[in-house]
Amino acid sequence: MNVSLILIVEDEDKIAQILVDYLKNDGFETQVLNTGLDAVETVKTTEPDLVILDLMLPEKDGVSICREVRQFSNVPIMMLTAKVDEVDRLIGLELGADDYVCKPFLPREVVARVKTILRRVQSTQNTNDSIGQQLSYRSITLQCDRYVCLISNQRVELTPVEFRLLQTLMASPGRVFSRDVLIQFSYSDGRVVSDRTVDSHVKNLRKKVSAVTGSEELIHSIYGVGYKIE
Incomplete structure (x- = not known):
């Protein structure tokens, strides 16, 4: 059984060590970076299963790192932030983060969310066969078994949430999906997600699609209803 590698990018040693201790206790491998300078290159070379990324980092901040990583990888990213303003939270999600945790946090909650995200990614990969290994609509093709999105034969990197949103819409072209239904398909953990968060993911997905088309x-x-693809 493969052990998941969690990359922790956190400049506060105490917080980083707490995360390492709790994650290792649950069977995860960990790697820690105390600055943001080498974070992008480390994601490329080590290919972690999930990244825990602090928003405020020396040398390169979490927003810049998230933006750069999303140019080549859909690795799940959990943002850590001391900022509690809703707009700041959504900034990370619009950039392609999959979740966020506000400081101070309970270490067990972080571990629980890490497990949930990884289960969700694995569940999506395991259930892709139920709707076919490939899904196509107009210029978009989803290779579900490989978690790959092609638009006009050009590969476009999507976050896991963006991929599931697009997959849901493409499975039934013309059907209008309410935000609540999209939440159910995109989040399997029963977490409370606001309509605003769904809108943020859809906005980011639209940008990626229109950048090619x-x-x-x-x-x-x-x-007043939701979204459809047509």
Whole structure:
């Protein structure tokens, strides 16, 4: 059985060590970086299963790191932040983070969320066969067994949440999905997710699609209801 590697990018030694201790206690391997300088290169070379990323880091901040990582990888990213303002939380999600935890936090909660995210990713990979290994609509193709998105034959990196959102919409073109339904398909842990968070993920997904397709609008919002692809 493969052991999941968790990359922790946190400049406060005490916090980093607490995370290491709790994660190792639950059977995870860990690697720690105390600055953001080498974080992107480390993700490329070690290919961790999940990244715990502090928002405020010396030399390179978490926002910049998240943005750069999303150019080449859909590795799950959990943001750590001392900022509690909702806009700051959504900044990370719009950049492609999969979850966030506010400081101070309970270490057991972080470990529980790590497990949930990894289960969700694995569950998505394991259940892709139920809707076919490949899903196509217009210029978009999802290779579900490989977790790959191709738009006009160009590979586009999506976060796990973005992939599941697009997968849900593409499975039934023309059908309008409410935000509540999209939450159910995209989050399997029963976590409370606001409509605003769903809108943020859809906004980011639209940007990635339109960056390749140009002016072609595929994901449509239905006022007061939700979203559809058509």
